[in-house]
Amino acid sequence: MRIAAAQLNQTVGDFPGNADRIIGAARKAADRGVRVLVTPELSLTGYPPEDLLLRDAFQRRSDEALDRIREATASLELFLLVGHPVSEGQGAGRRRFNAASLLHRGRVVGVCRKRELPNYAVFDEARYFARGEEAFVFDVDGMRLGVAICEDFWFPVPPRALHEIGAQALLVLNASPYHLGKQHSRLDTARANVSALGMPMLAANQVGGQDELVFDGLSFALDASGALAAQGKAFESDLLVVELQADADGRVDFVSQAIPESPPPEAQVYAALVLGVRDYIGKNGFPGAIVGLSGGVDSALVLAIAVDALGADKVRAVMMPSPYTAEISWLDARDMAQRLGVRYDELPIGACFDAFRATLAGEFRGLPEDTTEENLQARIRGMLLMALSNKFGAIVLTTGNKSEMAVGYATLYGDMAGGFAVIKDIAKTLVWRLCRWRNTVSDAIPDRIITRPPSAELKPGQTDQDSLPPYETLDAIVRLYMEEDRSVDEIVAAGHPADAVARVVRLIQVNEYKRRQAPVGIRVTHRAFGRDWRYPITSKFRD
Incomplete structure (x- = not known):
């Protein structure tokens, strides 16, 4: 059975354009004989929508766009997973979920709700979403497929819950922004939480720039042993098609493809x-x-x-x-x-x-x-x-x-x-x-x-x-203090001059007011000034 990851460059709030790209990917996948197509997390709205999620009109537009996709893909044989917000209930009891709808032949045949909500670094999903509680699986051509959304595979419990109810492979909708070394972290985490269960996994990741975030794509498939079976293009839209096959004992796994060599950092x-x-x-x-x-x-x-x-x-x-x-x-x-x-x-x-x-x-x-x-x-x-x-x-x-x-x-x-x-x-x-x-x-x-x-x-x-220490020294101190949260004593113990450490740390602390007035910029490290770094301007604390 062919399944695929649609690596899409979406724009927050561009419902017509986002829907068009999803429909186009679905038609292209169907032409290639794909039975299941996975799109990225919140692919319909773009990621991250932030406080737009709090507006009723935004939810209505999302619902309307989902209906359009459902109708436009009704003639296709494939199953289509679309990421979008779901709003349930009214008034004080209303809850919003980061979800994925499974579309088939013009109907919504199931909904997966994200269980683990990241609330660190550039993520603040707990501000917007309630946690999903149920594991979601579906059957296609005799194979039982589990569905997870991004952070769900970064923890052991959601993959294990899917495995326990019979999932033979895991499909993940992803919106994982780039920073140096991020793909290694994704693969290592997937191997620890998914491959350890003997489940193959396909992750569809978003690509493109969204304000200060850049999404690198690199959608990937890991076989049941954790080996990289296929990988999408870096920093480009792509349709990653993989073969999922069953052996005589009913165990399913991906057919491996050639993996291009990773470019230098x-x-x-x-x-x-x-x-x-x-x-x-x-x-x-x-x-x-x-x-x-x-x-x-x-x-x-x-x-x-x-x-x-x-x-x-x-x-x-x-x-x-x-x-x-x-x-x-x-x-x-x-x-x-x-x-x-x-x-x-x-x-x-x-x-x-x-x-x-x-x-x-x-x-x-x-x-x-x-x-x-x-x-x-x-x-x-x-x-x-x-x-x-x-x-x-x-x-x-x-x-x-x-x-x-x-x-x-x-x-x-x-x-x-x-x-x-x-x-x-x-x-x-x-x-x-x-x-x-x-x-x-x-x-x-x-x-x-x-x-x-x-x-x-x-x-x-x-x-x-x-005015500054040599850049080799300055950059090392900034990395240790700002990116790795090391103390002044630890930085000095690492071999950096005490006077330079004290001076650089003081300058970092007293210049927050400048950084708050700087334009947004592209994030490429795991901790950048801006969304990752939230220190008060007015503060008497000194390390």
Whole structure:
């Protein structure tokens, strides 16, 4: 028997488009002789719908779209699992479930309700849903199939309950966002909770960008022993078709397929960033993107990602030199823009900077120049970029990295001004690795941009290390403290200088107010600033 996972790129609230993609996948699967098709978790609404779930109109639209799918697939022989919210009861007794309906020949023949509701990291499903209580199985062509929804297979009890009532294989609707190493976690968890029971498993995962989340696809089938039998494409829509067969003793298992070799981590992260930019800009209807190109490595990486995501014709690079901009920065920015074929403009800010200083001269009389004047330059640039955005409709992509956002090495309403923070979750050391990897594809980024010491170029002779520890040290401390929740003592015990640890941790704590005002950005680690990191701005606590 052929079963399949429809790896779909859905958009939250796009009921006509989401339904069309589900119907299209069902017809394509039926043409290939598929008997059971699994779509991702909440595939009808898109994931995560968040507080839209609290609106009655949203539920009505979902119900109407499900009816449309049911009618449009009535002539097909396959069984279709569609993820969608289910609302039951009235008034104070009303409950909402994260559910999947099994459609066959124009009827809803069963409903599975999600049992385990994640309420950590980027997930807050307990805010919206009640827990399902019953295990759901159905029979097709003499095979008994159990159904679970995403988090259900991350715990041992739901798979065991399905196994105990006779499920021979497990079908999972998934909306599992990407972060580094996520697929390994999915497979290891499935082996521990499902393969240990001797059940083969097929998981259909969502793909695409949704605000700061990116879904990588990689739908997969594990055979009864836990070996990877088939896997969908990474960061692309796909229809993964697998054969489920029974032996003479009635045991069912998947027929294994060839599995492509996994690309290196840098390639995966880069693909996630490209997909995140493409979908954020495309799904929100922006005509293109603007990047403030400085001649530095961060803006170079963002420009390369934007061009790979959108095409050179939809990307504009703007160089805004100040009196402190080095000549090599001009030359490298021009070189890179030419390599990528984007529109490139230079808007010198010297006259604007002089005008601001003249306006403030009376207020600042007798006071030395300091970071105030440095930040003025960044804010002038932000204002110019936003003016171009307002006039032409293109979104400004900010270029700050995770290392900078962690310690506040960024200017509010300056280099933080914009609509989407592409590398907000990319540590500086990873920025360099991604640039070097991108140049293995084509020579997009001038080598000098990658190798020269980083500098904001806001005063003569400035480098980042005038204000920050070396990035190797800074990134290690940020990772241990912010991503792994290690204490100051533990970080020092790991071999990092006590003074640097104390300084970096203090900067992380006192710059929360800046991060709250930063644009959303793509999440690629298991803990990013934003949805994962919920610390108060006003706090006297210090480690």
